[in-house]
Amino acid sequence: MSLQLLDFDQRREALDVADSAMSSSRAATPRTVAMLSVRKARTHAALGETRECTDALRRAEAALDRAPSNDDPSWVRYFDEAEFSAQVGMTYFELGAAKEADSWFSRALQSGGGVTRQRDRATYLIRHAAVKVDLGELEHAHALCQEALPFLEEAPSARNGYRIGELRARLKPHVSRPEIRTLDTRLAASVV
Incomplete structure (x- = not known):
């Protein structure tokens, strides 16, 4: 949803959605965390928040390094390298x-x-x-x-x-x- 909000130039709303998704991802698989972190990075980028964006990209890359998992939900399996x-x-x-x-x-x-x-x-x-x-x-x-x-x-x-x-x-x-x-x-x- 955050990416769709970005497409409609609703940047703050996109960040709110990305933050909400991240806060509910504590038990998520590494691939899911990587996907959500990249989405958060994109919202920070759209807002011109370079430091926050690069922090989120680092989290995404670290999470992706721990993927894949057999526990990944089917809806996130497309998120590969x-x-x-x-x-x-x-x-x-x-x-x-x-x-x-x-x-x-x-x-x-x-x-x-x-x-x-x-x-x-x-x-x-x-x-x-x-x-x-x-x-x-x-x-x-x-x-x-x-x-x-x-x-x-x-x-x-x-x-x-x-x-x-x-x-x-x-x-x-x-x-x-x-x-x-x-x-x-x-x-x-x-x-x-």
Whole structure:
């Protein structure tokens, strides 16, 4: 729920939900604690609270080091190394730390593994492309978008539509380049 609240820019409410989840997780498995800690880190990042964010990321990484457990509830088993890396990438994206976000997204999306769920993969590819634009790496951003487009078409999402809008705003200063203009048109057509 905290991630959904962040999507609607309800940052304080997201932190309240993350705090509540953390306080009720005392008997939770390490994987569950890692997932909840990353969500709390993301809320701190959205609020610009860097120290609290990095503290929560340290707790998440320490908890993930103790996972997996046969006791994990089924609803948290998706939270593996790839998902952890993607969520840390999202956290650094929120902080505006492009180099760190780039590194974590690269790890999450590595070929031969990484995030495999279509909608999630599309999300992280789009966010990684935005990071690449911020770093001035337009060719790499273009390649990431090209990889994302089939996933966006197969698993459309209103939230990814919003993320595409943010990416298109980043690309706007570069639409004089023919390949970016063509990409922008394709991205616009992919929005739900």
